[in-house]
Amino acid sequence: MADDDKSLSQTRDLLSRLDASVLRDCCPPLVALDSVEARLIGRLLHAFIAATRDDPGAGPASASASSWIGSYPALGALHDRIWEKLNTGHWSAVALTWRQFYALVSLLKLKYLLALTTRCAADERWAVWPDLIKICDMGSLMGYPLADHLLNRLAAQLARMLWHGPPASKRALHTNFTPLASRKIRAQGRAQALPVKQDLSILTFVSQYRIPARSVLLVGAMADWPAMTPGPHQWTLAYLRRVAGYRTVPVELGSKYTDPDWTQTLMTVNQFLDEYVLTPKPPQPRGYLAQHPLLEQIPELSADILIPDYCYTGENEDADGVDINVWFGPRDTISPLHTDPKHNMLCQVMGRKYIRIYHADQTPRLYPHADFLLSNTSRIDLERPDFDSFPLFKEAEGFECVLEPGDMVYIPPGCWHFVQSLSTPSLSLSFWFN
Numbered sequence: 001m002a003d004d005d006k007s008l009s010q011t012r013d014l015l016s017r018l019d020a021s022v023l024r025d026c027c028p029p030l031v032a033l034d035s036v037e038a039r040l041i042g043r044l045l046h047a048f049i050a051a052t053r054d055d056p057g058a059g060p061a062s063a064s065a066s067s068w069i070g071s072y073p074a075l076g077a078l079h080d081r082i083w084e085k086l087n088t089g090h091w092s093a094v095a096l097t098w099r100q101f102y103a104l105v106s107l108l109k110l111k112y113l114l115a116l117t118t119r120c121a122a123d124e125r126w127a128v129w130p131d132l133i134k135i136c137d138m139g140s141l142m143g144y145p146l147a148d149h150l151l152n153r154l155a156a157q158l159a160r161m162l163w164h165g166p167p168a169s170k171r172a173l174h175t176n177f178t179p180l181a182s183r184k185i186r187a188q189g190r191a192q193a194l195p196v197k198q199d200l201s202i203l204t205f206v207s208q209y210r211i212p213a214r215s216v217l218l219v220g221a222m223a224d225w226p227a228m229t230p231g232p233h234q235w236t237l238a239y240l241r242r243v244a245g246y247r248t249v250p251v252e253l254g255s256k257y258t259d260p261d262w263t264q265t266l267m268t269v270n271q272f273l274d275e276y277v278l279t280p281k282p283p284q285p286r287g288y289l290a291q292h293p294l295l296e297q298i299p300e301l302s303a304d305i306l307i308p309d310y311c312y313t314g315e316n317e318d319a320d321g322v323d324i325n326v327w328f329g330p331r332d333t334i335s336p337l338h339t340d341p342k343h344n345m346l347c348q349v350m351g352r353k354y355i356r357i358y359h360a361d362q363t364p365r366l367y368p369h370a371d372f373l374l375s376n377t378s379r380i381d382l383e384r385p386d387f388d389s390f391p392l393f394k395e396a397e398g399f400e401c402v403l404e405p406g407d408m409v410y411i412p413p414g415c416w417h418f419v420q421s422l423s424t425p426s427l428s429l430s431f432w433f434n
């Protein structure tokens with residue numbers, strides 16, 4: 001059996017055996033439901049699973065239970081209904097049950113479509129693969145990690161199969177792309193150079209920077225990362241397309257999160273690269289794949305990086321306590337002046353970034369928003385500071401640095417930072433730790 005066929009049949013086996021375990025995961029919330037509609041949807045899903053369990057390849061039409069629901073359009077209608085629930089009101093108020101349903105319906109759609117692919121010619125089958133990966137990612141991002149992140153694992157497996165599939169399924173990689181530099185640093189106001197260190201020992205880091213909560217730039221600190229080393233795992237756009245191109249990720253749209261027209265959407269990494277990084281078309285808003293745990297979504301990327309030893313100088317004994325997020329985009333993405341509650345090592349993998357730092361003792365000169373949700377964000381727009389409204393800002397003592405590939409900057413908890421990308425592309429990883 002060819003490798004692809006073997007993976008395909010393993011995927012199908014996995015899916016055909018999942019019903020019991022997924023239902024076990026779902027049953028407690030289904031039983032505990034207080035909404036009539038959710039209970040009804042729960043029953044329909046049970047019926048759908050029962051109807052398709054024995055013979056997924058034949059499709060549900062032949063099954064006896066709930067025959068009216070036994071069709072893909074019916075499953076699609078359920079999917080749309082649940083999607084509507086996920087998009088009504090604030091995300092934090094969406095009941096967990098709807099997210100579990102969404103994950104379950106995504107799994108069922110995948111199972112159904114995969115079963116149908118057995119009847120397709122190979123080229124037709126590959127053509128639907130990106131859609132299958134998208135179903136898994138949407139179910140995983142908007143849904144719930146049912147059955148030990150099964151949807152995410154399936155997405156990874158399907159993406160790998162697609163990459164190793166027929167050449168026609170591989171996208172052309174941009175070879176004629178010229179990196180772009182930013183026209184100017186946008187932050188106004190006085191600042192002095194941030195202290196720079198090389199080969200900083202853990203002891204010195206702790207005594208001179210971590211304990212007194214002072215920021216420092218560590219140059220050349222990522223030299224041993226496979227992601228930074230020429231070779232098969234070096235992070236280039238081509239590599240990211242190969243490993244992550246068909247995966248769906250959240251993208252922020254707008255110049256910065258404090259702007260009223262700022263919003264978020266979901267798209268594949270390939271689409272983000274094509275439309276927002278390589279050839280953005282003004283006046284479309286700037287796109288930023290910001291603060292996303294991409295390494296959790298695509299665990300094979302974790303093998304390409306090393307968690308800085310500095311992250312283990314506090315309560316964290318292992319990688320579990322370190323939150324890793326990716327910040328990827330074109331030049332001139334802006335993260336306005338804000339603080340975070342954890343220690344941070346912000347590491348630059350591709351391109352360059354400008355960082356403005358104000359230590360926590362400068363807070364009275366930085367005018368945090370009064371609104372609780374924005375209380376970690378300054379009211380000062382560093383690109384156009386209004387000195388009349390915020391006169392103390394003139395006295396704020398800031399530091400600045402430019403992160404080059406391979407550099408990392410330590411940002412203590414509560415320390416104000418403003419970040420602007422200076423190149424297309426720019427990719428950083430933040431490591432938040434205790």
Ligand SMILES: O=C(O)CCC(=O)C(=O)O
Binds near residue numbers: 333
């Ligand atoms: O890189 C950025 O745009 C912002 C990074 C940041 O704010 C952080 O790592 O906490």
